[in-house]
Amino acid sequence: MPKYDIELLDSIRAASRQMVRELGFMQPTLAQTGYSASAVHAIMEIGARRSVTSAYLGEYLRLDRSSVSRMVRKLVIAGELKETPGRDDAREKLLSLTPRGRRTLAAIHAFGRRQVSGALDHMSEAERDAVVRGLAIYARALQEVGQGEPKRLTT
Numbered sequence: 001m002p003k004y005d006i007e008l009l010d011s012i013r014a015a016s017r018q019m020v021r022e023l024g025f026m027q028p029t030l031a032q033t034g035y036s037a038s039a040v041h042a043i044m045e046i047g048a049r050r051s052v053t054s055a056y057l058g059e060y061l062r063l064d065r066s067s068v069s070r071m072v073r074k075l076v077i078a079g080e081l082k083e084t085p086g087r088d089d090a091r092e093k094l095l096s097l098t099p100r101g102r103r104t105l106a107a108i109h110a111f112g113r114r115q116v117s118g119a120l121d122h123m124s125e126a127e128r129d130a131v132v133r134g135l136a137i138y139a140r141a142l143q144e145v146g147q148g149e150p151k152r153l154t155t
Contacts, residue, residue: 023115031111033104038063039071040108043080043097047105051096053086062146080104 002009024030030040041061046052052060058068072095075081080101086092097105120128 031108033108035075036071038067039075042068042071042075043101043105044108046081046095047097047102051084051094053092053094057095075101 020026025037029035030037033040033043035043038061042057045057045060054065054068054072057063057072058065061068063071072081072083076083078100079098081095082098083093083095086094120131123131
């Protein structure tokens with residue numbers, strides 16, 4: 001006997017898929033940037049942390065080393081990122097945003113805020129509060145399930 005009702009599981013999965021589509025993750029580029037979803041997320045995470053290594057980025061975004069390497073190379077060539085030698089090990093490269101990368105990050109945030117604001121306009125205050133709580137709880141639970149394993153099929 002399944003632990004949870006199949007209808008509950010399938011309705012959560014369907015809502016997750018719809019959110020992915022509505023947020024634009026099925027498109028080749030995201031947030032009107034011309035970059036893939038993984039590149040947009042990389043820019044956001046580097047911006048939030050000032051500088052990171054490729055290894056950290058791959059682990060945090062759950063991407064393999066070769067994908068991260070290709071993505072970083074493209075973002076460096078595009079002028080979004082710069083690489084600087086690590087303090088303790090010159091072979092280690094720290095990734096940080098260039099001025100162009102900071103402008104791109106600001107545009108990503110503005111796009112995302114407009115998108116979320118538009119959705120919130122269609123909700124009551126109680127519904128907005130429920131969304132914030134529910135998404136935080138769901139994201140945390142997915143993270144706990146995925147500890148130590150790459151996320152491949154979560155929907």
